Amino acid sequence: MRILVIGKNGQLGRSIQKIVDTDIKIDKRPIPSEYIFVGREELDLSSDKNISRYFDNNKFNIIINCAAYTQVDRAEQQEELANQINHLAVKQLASIASNQQARLIHISTDYVFDGESNKPYLETDVPNPINVYGRTKLAGEKAIKTIMSMDALVIRTSWLYSEYSNNFVSTMLKLGRERDELSVVSDQMGSPTYSTDLADVILEIIKHKKFRDEAQTTQIYHYSNEGEISWYEFAKQIFKIEKIECKVHPITSQQYPTPAKRPRNTLMNKDKITETFSMNIYNWKKSLKTCIYYYK
Numbered sequence: 285m286r287i288l289v290i291g292k293n294g295q296l297g298r299s300i301q302k303i304v305d306t307d308i309k310i311d312k313r314p315i316p317s318e319y320i321f322v323g324r325e326e327l328d329l330s331s332d333k334n335i336s337r338y339f340d341n342n343k344f345n346i347i348i349n350c351a352a353y354t355q356v357d358r359a360e361q362q363e364e365l366a367n368q369i370n371h372l373a374v375k376q377l378a379s380i381a382s383n384q385q386a387r388l389i390h391i392s393t394d395y396v397f398d399g400e401s402n403k404p405y406l407e408t409d410v411p412n413p414i415n416v417y418g419r420t421k422l423a424g425e426k427a428i429k430t431i432m433s434m435d436a437l438v439i440r441t442s443w444l445y446s447e448y449s450n451n452f453v454s455t456m457l458k459l460g461r462e463r464d465e466l467s468v469v470s471d472q473m474g475s476p477t478y479s480t481d482l483a484d485v486i487l488e489i490i491k492h493k494k495f496r497d498e499a500q501t502t503q504i505y506h507y508s509n510e511g512e513i514s515w516y517e518f519a520k521q522i523f524k525i526e527k528i529e530c531k532v533h534p535i536t537s538q539q540y541p542t543p544a545k546r547p548r549n550t551l552m553n554k555d556k557i558t559e560t561f562s563m564n565i566y567n568w569k570k571s572l573k574t575c576i577y578y579y580k
């Protein structure tokens with residue numbers, strides 16, 4: 285079983301690598317499998333020729349795509365590049381997976397929604413992205429569904445953070461230690477997701493009988509940690525856990541304009557993933573504590 289993980293230097297790619305390395309150490313793998321982790325150096329998604337060349341020489345049973353153009357604000361200026369990575373490269377990966385008879389696991393985002401619903405989003409709700417990043421990610425999802433009616437799985441997640449690289453938690457820890465007070469947006473609601481939890485879910489799905497044994501129609505699933513909060517509450521909890529004395533002031537999105545518009549409320553309903561794969565989801569506060577523990 286050859287499993288390719290694309291995006292080895294990103295938050296999710298590194299989290300998957302961390303778990304796989306631990307599993308190998310304690311020999312927890314139920315089925316012999318070889319994981320191959322690649323980053324931009326080995327597989328540059330900005331070039332269709334590079335992608336073709338890489339897969340001409342390499343065949344896989346499962347392809348997990350954790351790579352993406354994730355800079356939401358910069359995407360407004362770099363639409364072509366964002367579209368190449370989040371849409372056209374994904375389309376090509378879907379064709380390759382289909383030709384190689386490989387399963388494809390792809391990660392998408394809550395930003396495919398406009399955030400105007402007052403109910404948690406279901407997988408069947410109609411997306412309506414309000415920024416370039418969301419539009420390109422949705423185009424990637426649609427390409428997968430068109431090319432692979434079977435054997436692909438798309439997981440939409442939200443507010444991803446980790447002990448790796450720059451994210452909201454690392455930024456708050458840094459700013460909170462430098463400043464006495466901070467203003468943080470309180471009118472955007474959603475669910476944070478600890479990257480290790482998502483990595484665990486992906487690896488559990490791969491081991492799951494339903495994924496392994498049955499030819500499956502392509503599915504979208506929603507996954508985040510449990511709970512719904514604003515960025516303001518998220519910042520306050522980060523400071524509370526770390527006992528950082530920094531006063532947090534709630535502000536509106538209007539008071540903090542950004543190049544890309546952000547959806548107001550992207551809470552996602554996760555019943556489909558929990559029921560299909562019989563899994564429990566950690567509450568955001570518990571996972572945040574775990575993540576901050578690993579910063580030390």
Ligand SMILES: NC(=O)c1ccc[n+]([C@@H]2O[C@H](COP(=O)([O-])OP(=O)(O)OC[C@H]3O[C@@H](n4cnc5c(N)ncnc54)[C@H](OP(=O)(O)O)[C@@H]3O)[C@@H](O)[C@H]2O)c1
Binds near residue numbers: 297324329354393441
């Ligand atoms: N971060 C969030 O808050 C969030 C929220 C919802 C959904 N998601 C989705 O979750 C997934 C994982 O996100 P993440 O936070 O782990 O992302 P990340 O930390 O930003 O990592 C993305 C990775 O993609 C790679 N990449 C970018 N352009 C590439 C190219 N041309 N060729 C090859 N690789 C390229 C980057 O490589 P380099 O390291 O070389 O730059 C980086 O390692 C993505 O699909 C994202 O859209 C993220």
